[in-house]
Amino acid sequence: MIENLVIVESPAKAKTIEKFLGKQFVVKSSFGHIRDLSKKNLGVEIAKNYKPEYIISDDKKKLVDELKKASAEAQQVWLASDEDREGEAIAWHLAEVLKLDPKKTKRIVFHEITKDAILNAIKNPRGIDINLVNSQQARRILDRMVGFELSPILWKKVKPSLSAGRVQSVAVRLIVEKEREIIAFNSSSFFRVTGLFKGDVDIKAELSSKLPNIKEATRFIEHCKTATFKVLDVTKKPTKKSPPPPFTTSTLQQEASRKFNFSVSQTMTIAQKLYESGYITYMRTDSVNLSATALDAAKQIIVSEFGDKYHHLRQFKTKSKGAQEAHEAIRPTYFDKVKIPGSAAEQKLYDLIWKRTLASQMSDAQLEKTTINIEVSKSEHQFVATGEVVVFDGFLKVYFESTDDDSEEGGKDLLPSVKAGQLLDPKEIAATERFTQRPPRYTEASLVKKLEELGIGRPSTYAPTISTILARGYVLKEDRQGVERKYTSIVLKNGKISQLDKTENTGAEKSKLFPSDIGMVVNDFLLEYFKEIISYNFTANVEKEFDEIALGNMEWTKMIDQFYKPFHKLVEKTTKESDYTKGERVLGVDPVSGKPVSVRIGRFGPVVQLGENDTANKIKPQFASLLKGQLIETLTLEEALSLFKLPRTIGNYEDKEVVIGVGRFGPYVRHNSKFYSLKKDDNPLTIDLARAIELIEEGRKKEREKVIKVFEHEEKVQVLNGRWGPYIAYNGANYKIPKGTDAHALAYEECLKIIKNQGEGTKPKRFAKKGKK
């Protein structure tokens, strides 16, 4: 017999709450939603006024049975899911599925997990808000309609197994359009002039205007040879810097990416661990709000550690579109826990959260900005030196926020004291060629930032959305080598002018998001036929209607009907009228053979075609795959033709031919009928024999190290070195070696024991056959 059953969404939360509530309460978790639309069809019966068909998935059946049993026994059931649209729907689904008697069912919400807040919630129960539930149903059904009607069009018109959706398709669009901006970008150069003037400390100054070309730059530097430099004025201005708000899911992902290079999903996995261990509050939130308890605890630590003047109470307002304030910001549960046990990554992330939260309750930093204007005689140009001194560090004592902008910022140094009218002695004046910057590509985290700004997606879906667009092959996360760029620098030093031609590396990328050809083709297809759905404000527009439903001003079935009727018509029209899309581009004619050259998406990815299929004369075209980093959109005729030079023989090694080619798994070296993959930075069109031999030897070494142990009397049992360390291979299956075992010291009998203990072992997956994973 249970007096009171409380159901929350997360088991970690259940554990905490149970402690507060005492023996009359049993707290259980629903583990999120307990049922969802059937996946067999649309999951919605159009003819029955959009009646949803909800199904309890197999992995939830056991849980639902348990909850049913517990709720039947309970005298009172408290539905304590989150206070937002999804939380309300979870409560409603629970009430429906568990067939809860309304008389003994109460809906409660609380915003912080403290004893007072929970007891207070229990004192103020309410019923289920059916309008809010209906707005969730509309959201869910609209997403299903978009996803399950658009995806099949892509299967027919582009490629099987592709997908489209309200969120993912916009994410892909952002990346495609960014790439096109970059492709269209023309960099231009200008000259930046810097001057170094003598003082107690040298003054670094920059010319207030950039010079457009080398002629102007040379003329100015020439002029400086005889010019005098006079301090025109010195101004000092106090400025302040305020701390950023505490973390939300998206800002945590951004900072962890900038500071530690964590991927978005890495950050979430680590944060989940911290949450389950009770070190931080919930990690999927869009709120920057801190509870009264947290504000108080932060104050105590700040005052005792740094003193009164470092504390500044701040309550931040959540500003992102669609924010639903169901939780607090991400913060430490106990501020006095400065360090936690755990992995290095867990400690780093915790430390970041601790510092960021604390900083948000600290005083502004007080700075003094000094500007010195320096006049150049007989010239309209002026040098400007700026310096910044921290007068009071405030929150900077614990936290400094990183930025995405990695361009070098000059002039933050300390400046010597100089007076207006004072003449300055130049040490060195240099005009250096600089270039306008193309827009930066998205990282995972900066894409999340952009999506959040547009109000698209939720904290719980940012990481999965990125996984999806990567898994579909729409987007690639890659490093790129930069290219060398020449630039000129004109330097005046010791009365002499010299011109230096230098080179620098530019355009290198690390872990950036690039669109693939298929991503671009799918995006262009959707843009042509379903422009509204993948427009940047589609989500914002439908959110307005969901809000109206939540307020009870609109019926959800009516909203869905108004959306679905025209949408479905468009789906049918597109299915009938649009062509099969291959993203084909005709590049021109091969000057040697006179045959046409084109590029398109083929069965196995992007492909260049030389010549046409001439069945009458039994002439077949030639095909060649594109190399990594090449795009259909930007491939030139020359690049296309050079792809036909593969495979090519580049020499001999140990009396056998060394051949370079591109196969199913990318570029390879073939030697003595063995294959060795080229590395990321190797170009199959230019690789030389020496490098190829290096790869062959490297491959041989790996091969040798692969076998740790074989047994003379039983060759079927092998101890091998794999991607995740040593393992045992036997009869075509693989077996894990228990942790702490020295693989090199394994005896034959021990191996057999391990094999026996693990039953069938795991069969290595052969490479994907048609359509199957």
Added chain:
DNA sequence: CAGTGAGCGAGCTTCCGCTTGACTT
């Protein structure tokens, strides 16, 4: 597993948002 790009057809793929494990050759 690596010089792939024939053709047909059955059967399958797919969304977003809540939540954790399971499990990795």
